[in-house]
Amino acid sequence: MTLEQYTPEKFDQLALRLFDLAAKLREVANGARQNGVESLPVHDKKALLWIENLEQWVKKTHITCEVLTR
Numbered sequence: 001m002t003l004e005q006y007t008p009e010k011f012d013q014l015a016l017r018l019f020d021l022a023a024k025l026r027e028v029a030n031g032a033r034q035n036g037v038e039s040l041p042v043h044d045k046k047a048l049l050w051i052e053n054l055e056q057w058v059k060k061t062h063i064t065c066e067v068l069t070r
Contacts, residue, residue, distance in 0.1 A: 006061075 032040060 028040075031037075
């Protein structure tokens with residue numbers, strides 16, 4: 001794993017990408033709801049694993065930032 005330097009702007013860019021993904025999923029949910037689609041078949045195993053890994057990465061990054069800013 002490569003250690004990358006992140007500026008506040010780079011964190012913002014990443015956060016905005018995640019917000020865009022969340023917004024797209026909300027569009028799917030709302031579209032399905034409005035059109036009476038009760039469920040959609042999706043392969044979610046890898047996506048859920050990536051989200052779990054991202055959550056762990058964010059927690060570690062948050063702790064590192066707290067230590068550096070004390």
